[in-house]
Amino acid sequence: MMTFYGYRRPDGRIGVRNHVLILPASVCASDCARQIAQSVEGAISFSNQQGCSQVAPDQQLTMDVMAGYAANPNIYGTIVVSLGCENCQMDLVVAAIQERTNKPLKQFIIQEVGGTIKTVEAASRCAREMVQEASLLQKEEFPISELIVGTECGGSDPTSGLAANPVIGEMSDLLVKAGGTSILSETAEFIGAEHILARRASSPAVHDRIYEICENFEKHFQNVGEDVRAGNPSPGNKAGGITTLEEKSLGCIHKGGHSPVNAVYDYAKQVGSKEGLVIMDTPGNDPASVAAMVAGGAQVIVFSSGRGSPVGHPIAPVVKITGNKLTFAAMEDNIDFSAAPLIYGEKSLEELGESLLQMVVDTANGKQTKAEALGFNEVAIARVCNYV
């Protein structure tokens, strides 16, 4: 049985990192949160561009990402920083977090504390105490069935569908067999391949939901007179050799391997552990899709890129994989794993899938990914409408 060393949380979940999260409730609190995180080693933050002036469904997406981040098991505890007048009010954010977890939680409202400098001082002191508490926690050994791995592809080219995504799929099947959870995301890139996923649905409800999220995604663009195909594939996808969205999708879904699809989750909702292969309804934009899976509880993200993407995440380590031998040679500073040997018959799918799973376990054990070592922490949150 494969195992990893992780951190047991009071809510029963298992983390692979032990960060303190300084969570900005809105764009207006983001710089203050950044300054707090910069003053305390072990504290992390990110730039939240949302949190105010959003229509109700958009505000819900933002709230789900914030609550999910605080509840992600890689987080020891959270300090929420809000401005005070934003739509994502402190009491709403705190309640949303407490619905998902009972981990340590503190709060600072800039307008009540008396400006950013005072807030940075008070919250940094609080963060320092929380980081010290976190550092006392000892790692324990757990089976890999405790892992939730999110899979992503970005900056795709034809090698993504030929090699990188099939290797991710093989890793995903191995994780599912071991009792873990794998999340397949990016609804935009199911379009043209939804029938293949629907065939593998474990229930009629999941089957119908797969078609429904694809139809809703297309309709969403039609409602504003746009076509999802206009921006997807991207110029880089096309330069690489991907011709249509359907071709991109047929490559994309290989990340889900051959396991049955057991559930379809809405954006950023809490994913159960030991669920096998599940789908999350996310957009094709990589940071916005990764954000949702991390909010869903993924401790590790595996991300394929034919063209070469450097994107990381502040909470979950992101393992980068490419099937393009030229990209691996050119961007080895950013890419952790090459699946190109599959295309050239130098290694088998089984061999590469096992090595990738080993890399996921090494990462869970604490080995820094390249994006992590370089300090990348891009975050985007999906939205459906303009600001009010």
Place this chain on the structure above:
Amino acid sequence: MRNAMIIDAKDNVAVAIEPIAKGEQAVYLCAGKEVSLPVLEDITIYHKLATRNIAKGEPVVKYGEHIGAATTDIPAGAHVHVHNVESVKEDRRSKE
């Protein structure tokens, strides 16, 4: 040396896994047999080439599935990409 591959036996396009220059042979395995096909134009690495003549309006097949339709007659050995293929929205439920 093999410089191209087909993914599924139903495919009518191959993927170049090395750059292939106009006039060179694309060499790939088809049902366990090595096949050679002269290419009609330079094919960039990882781009597609037609493995047989594809008539205007006919589906372009990769991964054993439709990835679009030919917007012009595409001869075997030609580059297959955005200049001669368009995306076609199909009823996927009927294909399950």
